Amino acid sequence: MSPFLFWFFALLMLIFGAAVIINRNPVASALSLVVSFFGLAALFLSLDAYFIAVIQVLVYAGAIMVLFLFIIMLLDLRAEKLRKINWIASGGGIAVALALMVQIFSVVEKFPAAKQFFPPLPKPASDDVRQIGLLLFNNYTLPFQIIGIVILVATIGVIILSRRETR
Amino acid sequence: MITLEHYLMVSGMLFAIGFAGVMVRRNIIVILMALELMLNAANLSLVAFSRFHVAASGAPNYNAQVFVFFIITVAAAEVAVGLAIVVALFRLRQTTNVEDITALKF
Numbered sequence: 001m002s003p004f005l006f007w008f009f010a011l012l013m014l015i016f017g018a019a020v021i022i023n024r025n026p027v028a029s030a031l032s033l034v035v036s037f038f039g040l041a042a043l044f045l046s047l048d049a050y051f052i053a054v055i056q057v058l059v060y061a062g063a064i065m066v067l068f069l070f071i072i073m074l075l076d077l078r079a080e081k082l083r084k085i086n087w088i089a090s091g092g093g094i095a096v097a098l099a100l101m102v103q104i105f106s107v108v109e110k111f112p113a114a115k116q117f118f119p120p121l122p123k124p125a126s127d128d129v130r131q132i133g134l135l136l137f138n139n140y141t142l143p144f145q146i147i148g149i150v151i152l153v154a155t156i157g158v159i160i161l162s163r164r165e166t167r
Numbered sequence: 168m169i170t171l172e173h174y175l176m177v178s179g180m181l182f183a184i185g186f187a188g189v190m191v192r193r194n195i196i197v198i199l200m201a202l203e204l205m206l207n208a209a210n211l212s213l214v215a216f217s218r219f220h221v222a223a224s225g226a227p228n229y230n231a232q233v234f235v236f237f238i239i240t241v242a243a244a245e246v247a248v249g250l251a252i253v254v255a256l257f258r259l260r261q262t263t264n265v266e267d268i269t270a271l272k273f
Contacts, residue, residue, distance in 0.1 A: 006169045010177045017181055017204050021188035026196050033200050040181075040207055043174070047218040048227060052210075052235050059239050064203070064246050071250045072196060075257050093190030097183045104179035114172040118218055122225035131229045132236065140233055147240050154244035161251040164258075 006046060013039030026077050030068045037061045048125040051132055174215035182208035195256075195263045199249050206242050210235045 012035065019032035037060045044053035108114055125131075136144055181204060188201025217231035257263055 003169055006173065010173075014177065014180055014184065017184045020200050020204065021184065021192055021197065026194060029197050029200055033203065036204070037207070040211060043177075043211060044214055047174070047214050049214045049217065049232055049235075052214055052232055055236065055239060056210075059243055060203070060207075064243060067246060067250060068196065068200065071254060074254070075263065077194075077196070077263060090191045094187050096190060097187035100186055101179055101183035104182065105176060108172055108175045108179065111172075111175075113219075114175055115170055116219075117168055117170055119221045121221060121227070125227055128227075128229065128232070131226060132232055135229050135233050136236070139230075143237060147237055150241060151244050154248050158247050158251040161248070161255050 006043070009039045009042040009046070012036075013043065026072045027069065030065060030072060033068070034061050034065050037065075048121060049128065050126070051129045171215055171219045175212055178208045178212040178215070181205075181211065193264050193266055195253050195265060196250075198265070199246060199253075203242065203246065206238060210238055213238075 016032045016036040016039065020029045020036065023029045023032060037056060041053045041056040041061070044050075044056060185201045185204030185208060188204065189198050192198055192201065213231045213235050217228045217235075220228040220231075222228060253263060256268065260268060262268065
């Protein structure tokens, strides 16, 4: 991928990611999150991970965001009333996040392998769905079944949680 | 040219943005969104490492992509349960602001 496209999609992702936490209106936050996820899907495409990019768009930008928007509309959340922002707490939170970022950067700086370029792929990775499927059903059969049970438990839990108490 | 370092830096920045969101915001739904940003930052670095480690057969290391697949699945389940809890909490307290929900505060 050309550096221009990389920086375009990386900045798109980061700017709209920041917009998620800056916007006061939850609906605007959710829509910024969609744009951020599309930028991330483009970065996945640049890494030859076509299957991951597709499920990123389908699951996150499709299903999860519809869920978020549905709940925001259901609860009828208006933009936060202009509560007094606690500047000390906000500044402290941002300072901790910045310290974390500096730490991550310094660790990545000290990682010599990261300076190398990506090795070229001899043949295009266009059959990655097949490869991931083979791996999933050969090496990761038990985790795959466990993840099925996790989803079943989550479904039952959501139904029980959202059931109206009848007294 | 773009190296692995660039992807790791962008991933770190996205993680820091999500972390700042969890620390600063007071709306539970926005906190859940910021959690999603952090999970996605981890996914990005996993996929970058998968592309970086090309096996002898000439294919990327697909183990990391299977792991990302599992993370996305668990994240979907987590969001569903989290939002159901938010709805239940909203029915009880009529608020989604974490400063109004301090029953467990020490």
